[in-house]
Amino acid sequence: MIFGKKDSSNDNSQSSQSDDESIALIKSAFESNVSLFKLLSTIRTRRVGMGYQIESGQEESFDWSSNKPNTQREGPLNYVSEETPHSLSEAEEALLVWAATGVNGMVLGDLPVEGGLSRLLSFKGRTSPSSSNDGSVEMFIVNDNGVSLYRPTVNKPTFQEISNEDDYAKILNWYRNDTIKIMDHRPDVSWPANPEGTKTVNAMGPAQYNLNRPGTTWLLPVGDVGVEWFNQLLTSYEFSGFYLMDPDTNEPAGCQEWIRPGFLEVGFPIPAFDELALMLHAGQVGAIVQNIRLASEAMGLGAWMTGSYADDLVLGAYPEIAKGLGFSFLSREGTLNPATTTTCQGLDGIKDAVMVPSKKFPKAEDAVRYVANLSTTQAAVYNADKDGNDGGSMPYQKDVMESILETPRTYVSDWVLEAAVKTVEYIVNKYGCAPAFINPVRAKISVQVHHVDVGFYEKYNVQNNGLPYGITETIQNHFDAWH
16 A cells, blocks of 8 residues: 555646645644654655656656766665656745745844844844854755745844744745746756766766656755855954964964954964854754754655755856856866865856855955945844834844944944955965855755655565554655645
């Protein structure tokens, strides 16, 4: 018996549900009584979805891979799904992306003014945390309809965006109205032709055979590591007393005149600083990925985290191999690129990375001042009406807000801006760009979500209480509940 079997006569599930039905499903997801701890007890990586093949030895090709044939060698887990691929519904995807990076209200801003409040870049809260609430990681949605960027917007955040049943429609509206269409087909991320020889070289990694397959939703967090880097530079100079140091000479990286007590006091090698920015990015992505996995578990969907692929290839660094998402890259060679890293400049006009040089930030001062000003352009507390708290624009009481606005340390010091610009100019002159030792854009960790093909688990896994091991009642009943 195949549990959770769908009606294969209706594969276009994105358009098969009415608004009322979609909102009812969102309501059900919010008001179910399954606890977080129950979800943690059953959460598993279920890699086999409807329409998948596992080491079948059968050749396949898809339009998105430029029709390149690919064959996974036959092995002991030989399996070809008998199920027709079934796309996630609009309600399912809306819930997943909201759980990943959705708007959920206003952050508390409970940072000391004398300890970094000026580097809190936004007061718009998200379901996942980020360094200085910079929101530098955004979600690309890849499905059978193409590729879209999810960018939910709120003109004036409330303290809690989803607080009662009347708010459930917001999740559907953000998904419908606040996504930017990037392409109308799945991205070409390369399947290799099987060459003559003993190995098939696959830049996407051996585990990626079922990635980007029809019927699946590939949720790809793409991070602007540059904004993390520049904001951390300003924070370090303003509050920590650390300055960037040339790893070859152990001398200050262009900021000598500010090295004195009370200003810049301790050197920090540039490569180690770059790694710190990458770690901040990775922490944000980790939270996003876990949110997707938990949401999928609650809904009875399969979700598998993956990261063994070449993310620069996915972004578009090697168009001669695979077109990817079409991001632009800066060419650096020889001594200008000591880490031999690709240098992504972003997706022009849609997701421009904060890096120098680029079309949006040709000079060091352009990027430094842009990031320094994000707090005053994005954080409601800084541009709110001083005459009073209107109940929906700031987390602070009126007198507290006025005191914050009148405190000089609420804003980036002029000397910090000057020192940061000189540092960035030094790095660009020596290495060709800033950041220099890391790729300014990363998309290394992602999650693919699908409807589980229970048949695979029935065939190969041991039984547990009448079900294949790892198949929960939520998965068993998914189609009855959601479709």
